[in-house]
Amino acid sequence: MSVAEALPETMLIGDLHFEVRESPRRTTVGITVDRDGSLQLHAPAGCPPDALAAWAYSKRIWVYRKLAEKDLLLSAQPAKEFVTGEGFTYLGRGHRLLVTDADAVRMERGRLVMPRSEVDAGTADAALIRWYRARGGHWLPSRLKRWADRMALAPTGLDVRDLGYRWGSLSGNGRLNIHWATLQLPPSLIDYVLVHELAHIQSPQHTSAFWATVERAMPDYERRKSDLLTAGAGLWLG
Incomplete structure (x- = not known):
């Protein structure tokens, strides 16, 4: 043998x-x-x-062909300056930065407030990422529960963190990981990321069964998947 x-x-x-x-x-x-x-x-x-x-x-x-698409997305990542008037996105809506003597990053009257101390210390990017992560920790759980109940799939938990160039992932213990940068996307595209990762609980690989699970929960997933590819070009990744 x-x-x-x-x-x-x-x-x-x-x-x-x-x-x-x-x-x-x-x-x-x-x-x-x-x-x-x-x-x-x-x-x-x-x-x-x-x-x-x-x-x-x-x-x-x-x-x-896929690498060409990735190169297009990566080359288009916007550079940001931490100055008053710079634009950042939260849940698909643009907000202008306001650098003030505030003590923490926050949303105030449609402006994204950034402490001057963070800008002067060169830590504004880290402070804003922490803000996105914190907002994700508050906003995502109820959104996730809605889809998890609809799909009858139960993740063991949720983490919002840096995932490099992945929107989301599923840990071996069934815990969902979502990139903090997804909080810049419109809610409909965040929903696609959540449904995609939930489907991996049942089907670890991108098989026909996996995509059937996604389609049952989200019949227009192909349009959202395409929109996500385009939206990725405009996200700030830190």
Whole structure:
């Protein structure tokens, strides 16, 4: 009896560099293109390396197209200055910054108030990120519960934090992680992120069953998914 050849940790397919992730739970191969442009090649246990490489090579045009989309988004990330009048977004609505002698970041009469002390210390970006995280901690739970009840799926908790170039993720213990930057999105697109991550409780991979779960909860998910791709170009990521 021959022993199956082990998959390498990485693969270079043409000029594309993949991180290889093998899982006994998978039955098919797949590719993930993260928002930072990194590539993951997913494979079921025992998949022959040559077959995996051949499949990835056949998908290279699709990967190039996705990378082009990512490059467009990443190149469009706006630069922000912490001066009075600069614009920041919260729940899809633009708000002008007001630098004052306040003691904390807050929303006041439609203006986003920033303490002058944070600007002078060079910590305004960190202060604003903390504010987004705190707002997410208050705003997201009831929104999440609404969708979780509708989908009959129960996460073990919710964290709002920096996820790099991912909108959300699901921890192995069933806890949802949402990027603080999503608080800049309109509520309808935040809802898509929540539904997407909730669906992973039932289907860890992006299988047809996964997308069927998303569609049952959100029949117009494809439009929201497309809108999210466009909206990502305008978000401030710190």
